[in-house]
Amino acid sequence: AQKVTQAQTEISVVEKEDVTLDCVYETRDTTYYLFWYKQPPSGELVFLIRRNSFDEQNEISGRYxxxxxxxxxxxxxxxxxxxxxxxxxxxxxxxxxxxxxxxxGPGTRLSVLP
Amino acid sequence: EAGVAQSPRYKIIEKRQSVAFWCNPISGHATLYWYQQILGQGPKLLIQFQNNGVVDDSQLPKDRFSAERLKGVDSTLKIQPAKLEDSAVYLCASSLGLRGGAGNQPQHFGDGTRLSIL
Structure with a gap:
């Protein structure tokens, strides 16, 4: 069975700090896809990135x-x-x-304080 | 491009009553998903359609939940009868669908329907 673990339940940082959100996954498939989604307080899930299992290149998009x-x-x-x-x-x-x-995964709640 | 439309936005019913949710995916999207998101948890996939066929309904409680996508476009999810533990946000999402692997297609989500069971 497939599983995604996000060990950090909540993180608080002060504005301008860097923050890393962890994701660990389990799968028996050799071909798979990973995603990150953002859910702001408004509730709608927003797609951020996808990555396939054959592409281990790191990716940068602006501040992400x-x-x-x-x-x-x-x-x-x-x-x-x-x-x-x-x-x-x-x-x-x-x-x-x-x-x-x-x-x-269960999600990580990020609070960025001014 | 219009997004995924869901209705109603909110629904309050008593336990043992029935309820139905409606979803209209983005035009041209072949794959449609229904998720249940309980407060404080990640979305849980209930059912996935490819056009009007079911791809995955392994986590759908079939004794009380049903879903259909008869014409391969919009979809309805029904709960009959509702239980207290069904209180959640029900999210609909769509993606372009299978083209050598639907896994590489990002999902676009609607605003969800917040269901409260009294």
Whole structure:
């Protein structure tokens, strides 16, 4: 069975600090996809990034960066110079190659204080 | 591009009553998902459709929950009869669907329906 663990339940940082959200996954599939979604207080889930299991290159998008390491089954998300608008619950998710067995982690609530 | 539409936004019913939720996905999206998100938890997939066929309903409590997508476009999710533990937000999402692997398609979510059972 597929599983996603986000060990950090809640994180609080002060604005402009860097913060890393951890994600560890379990799967028996050799081909799979990993995602990060953001759920702001308004409630709508917003897609941030997807990564397939064959692409271990780290990715940077503005203040966001992602570190994918198959050796440790981790897909961590870093926000650089955090802002108050980054306050949200962040979910890591995993799916098999054809989109079946889609599993979300329990989420990490990030509070960025001014 | 219009997003995923869901209705109603809120619903309050008593236990043992029935309730139905409606979802209209983004135009052209072949895959449609229903999730249950209990307060403080991540979304849990209830059912996944590819066009009008079911891809995954392994976590759908079939004794009380049902869903359909008859014409491969919009979808309804029904609970009959509702229990107290069904209080949650019900999220609908859609994606482009299977093209050598639906897993590589990001899902677009609606605003959800918040269900409260009294």
């Amino acid at each position: 960066s992602w570190n994918f390491q198959k050796s440790t089954s981790s897909f961590n998300f870093t926000i650089t110079a955090s802002q108050v608008v980054d306050s949200a619950v962040y979910f890591c998710a995993l799916t098999a190659n054809y989109g079946q067995n889609f599993v979300f």
